Amino acid sequence: MTDFIAAEDRAILVANHLESFDALWGIELEAVDEPNTERGGFSSVYRLDLGESAFYLKRQSNHLTRSLFHPFGEPTFAREFRNIQRYAALGIPALQAAFFAERKLPGEYRAVLLTRALDGWSDLDSFLPAWRECSESQRSAILQACGKLARQLHGAGQLHGCFYPKHIFLRETASGFDAQLIDLEKTRPLLFGRRDRIKDLEPLLRRACVWSEVEVNILLMAYLGGEANLDSWSAHLVARRCNKDAR
Structure with a gap:
């Protein structure tokens, strides 16, 4: 899957040098809760404030789900991102994605999903x-x-x-x-x-x-x-x- 950056959020991410997988993977933030380690890897959530814009950054490694289409597994964020896009296309009110990307490394499958914070909700x-x-x-x-x-x-x-x-x-x-x-x-x-x-x-x-x-x-x-x-x-x-x- 090609890296995704929402058009509305590109400028703020570029201005903060956070428009790439590596940048979002490497930024140091405090997790909002304990990492999820149910699937053998980990999945963590962080709040990311960029001026007046706020996001939730999700990072995971080897936190996989399997299906007929992905028998060897894919990050659970990949499935969630596809569903976010589907909801948007169908007009179902739901959270919005600002960035998504995944990377396969030797022995590791990483994914990053950035969504807009629901401040005021x-x-x-x-x-x-x-x-x-x-x-x-x-x-x-x-x-x-x-x-x-x-x-x-x-x-x-x-x-x-x-x-x-x-x-x-x-x-x-x-x-x-x-x-x-x-x-x-x-x-x-x-x-x-x-x-x-x-x-x-x-x-x-x-x-x-x-x-x-x-x-x-x-x-x-x-x-x-x-x-x-x-x-x-x-x-x-x-x-x-x-x-x-x-x-």
Whole structure:
């Protein structure tokens, strides 16, 4: 894959001599959390502030995922970058890439992914502990934003695979809330109709257990749009949750 630099971010990266793989790999930054070493290599995330522009720099080595198309493995960031590009092409609100590149070295497979920071946005997870302290209009607007985001996602034929509160980012506006997604690594095409749609939605509702039945229905109505069979969808979601709890 050819190195990618977003046109909007090229000037700021060039001005800071960070327009290359080697420069972004070598810059010394403090990691925002502990490295992920699940796959045998490592994957780390850093914040990169360049004047008024802010980014998150992800670097990984031998942190690979395998598939039919990549039986010997490829960096998980390669898959996430392709999904970021796919979401952009399909008009699904999601994080944006500023730079991506990968390098194969003797005994090592490296990748760098730079994404724009979502400053001014907050994940849904941060709203849930004090959910009842939000006004009724705020709660309703958040639920509608999440439902509309899911409708855009599934309407474009994509299953997120990790549709969790921590991966939904919200920003309050004059008319309600905007919503977008992060962590696109597990995205795949929506292949099995309502079965896949239920599979994506149920983990969100399970983790947002502070929502009342009425509030869940607000989200579902925003998600379903013109579809009227709310009771059927609710029943399928409850059934999947019961099956998950029984395992």
